[in-house]
Amino acid sequence: MSFVTIENVFQTYDDRPILERVNVEVDEGQFMSVVGASGCGKSTFLRLLLAQEQPTRGQVRVADAPPAMEPGLDRGIVFQKYSVFPHLTVRENIIAGESFRHRWGRLFGAERRDALTRADETLVRIGLDHVADAYPATLSGGMQQRLAIGQALVAKPRILLLDEPFGALDPGTRLNMHDFLQNLRAETGMTVFMVTHDLEEAFKLGDRVLVFDKPRWDPNDPTLYGATITYDFDARDGGIPFQTLKEETHVLHSA
Amino acid sequence: MRLINIKPGRASASLLMLLPFAAVLIAYAIGSEIRLSENPSDKLLPAPGTIWDTAVRLTTEADRRSGRILFWHDTWASLKRLGLGIGISAFTALVIGLLIGLLPLMRSFLSQFVAVLSMIPPLALLPILFIVFGLGELSKVVLIVVGTLPFLIRDLSQRTLEIPQELLVKAQTLGASSWVIAIRVALPQVLPRLIQGVRLSLGPAWLFLIAAEAIASDLGLGYRIFLVRRYLAMDVILTYVIWITFLAFVIDWALRWISRRTFPWMETGL
Structure with a gap:
């Protein structure tokens, strides 16, 4: 049974179709990269996953x-x-992850001390322990x-x-962030969806790469049709799917 | 070098800052001198020295009839009205502004109503306020509230709307309820804007205060100015005007100072 099920999802803004017939099933712990040209509904897809919006048709479970x-x-x-x-401050931002679900959005007494630890x-x-008391505006991207x-x-x-989480970062910082994210993932085994513009990043980090594109295109009215998932790559094992390599093949090394 | 690229140094900046003040003082002194040399009993432009003597007399000598130093009583009465009016206004605007900014239901319900209310000229309501609330303190405070509240509500609801949607979504994914989002995300981000709004409202607030005091009062800075107008006591009027300006400036400066101290995460000073 798949963990995230997206079933026949359509999304339309004011009669303008954005997404059409999106179907995808994702297992728990998979890292999904989502790529596609601008305006191809990647961010809409993420908002649907987030339940910030409801699909016009279909459902996300x-x-x-x-x-x-x-x-x-x-x-x-x-x-x-x-x-x-x-x-x-940086520390309060981290604590907010635990405290915002409480009635006053704060923790008190022993609970607060534990949360601080x-x-x-x-x-x-x-x-980020060296900047715990700084405000985010003073930190780098x-x-x-x-x-x-x-x-x-x-x-x-x-x-x-993750909605283009590293889009505004310089290349060096971006590589550090990749390592950071991969380590965190190895620790937590969490299911991740990452929208990105960077194909290399998508294939490097993702178990699967979903490509959004418009399967139909009317040159006189480009907004007539919506986008859908046109490719669903298996990006594990250096992009060679359905096999676990036993020997060194000397092909397709990711940098 | 282009004019837009010429920046004053520290000394010349201070000099430039002082220049208009000095120019006004000198112009006044010259005008006063000319008039007084023609007619020593001229009342329109009293000499700076006369104003100073009047100021010293007003602030130190008690009134012969009541035995009180009226200057300080006037100041206290006016500041009390102003503080009460602005305080009530700011608090109400904060609550309603957050409601309008955060809740689409309240936005549909109230925002157009507030927009229409803000078009009513508050001074046109003054007679109604006097009739309804009497000539006491209440009507003056209410005038300040009526005069500043619609602007503050619109300002704060707009500021609340300007909080990036991302932050509100993020708070929701951390499990925050609408209430927690209001007090832990929106309120702290809007408070510095409230101070900014109050600073902008202080001008109108003084205007309404003085207007109300001029019409019906027995104490207050505005009342005194309009009272001594009958005797053409320019020296008293000018003393009071300078004092009001000074008070307004100090309040403004204090609010800015509080804002900087309380909200260090706002990078730029307001």
Whole structure:
């Protein structure tokens, strides 16, 4: 039984189709990269997964629960920017991952002390312990995204959604972030959906790469048809699917 | 070198800053001198020295009839009205602004209503306020509230709407309820805007205060100015005007200082 089931999903804004007939099943723990040209509904797809929007037709189910009506604890999200709370310090941002579900959005007494200890452990793990008391605006882009991912993971979501998380970072920082994300994934075994523009990144990190494109195209009215998943690559084992390599083949080494 | 690229140094910046103040003072002194040399009992432009003497007398000598130093009583009465009015206005605007900004239901319900209300000229309501609330303190405070509230509500609801949608979604994925989003995400981000809005509202608030005091009062800075107008006591009027300006400036400066101290995460000073 698949973990995330997307069944015959259509999404239309004001009669303008964005997504058509999207079907995909994802197992728990898979890393899904989502690529495609601009305006091909990648971000819409992510918003549907997040339950920020409801599909016009079809449904998105996670772990066989009924379709969610609004974003909740089971889905974590990291956007390209504005992903951390600017008015909270780095440590408070991490604690927010635990405290926001409570009635006052704060923790008190022993609970707070425990959360502080855990937050400091998390900060060490994501390499931000030296800036725990700084405000996010003073951090670099890469550090802010590390914080955003750490914050999302503290809430222990069942799936993690990344919307072009490294799009605004320089190439060197981006490579560090890849290592960071791969380590975190190895630790948590979480199901991840990542929208990206960078194909190399998509194949490097993903178990599967979903390509969004418009299967039909009317040159007189490009917005007439919506996009769907046109390719679903298995990106494991260096992109050679359905086989576990036993010997060194000297082909397709990822950098 | 282009004019837009010429920046003053520290010393010349200070000099440029002081220049208009000095120019006004000198222009006044010259005008006063000319008038007084023609007619020593001229009342329109009293000499700077006369104003200073009046200011010292007003702030130190008690009124002969009541035995009180009216200047300080006027100041206290006016500041009380102003503070009460602005305080009530700011608090109400914060609550309603957050409601409108965060809840689409409240936005449909109230935003057009507030937009229409804000078009009513508050001074046109002054007679109604006097009739309904009497000539006491209440009507003056209410005028300040009526005059500043619609602007503050619109400002704050707009600021709340400008909070990036991403942050609200993120908070939801961390399990925050609408209430937690309001107090832990929206409120802290809107508070510095509230201070900014209050700073902008202080001008109108003084206007409404002085207008209300001028019409019906027995104490207050605006009342005193309009009272001594009958005697053409320019020295008293000017003292009060300078004092009001000074108070407004200090309040503005204090609000900015509070904003900087309380919200260090706002990178740029407001």
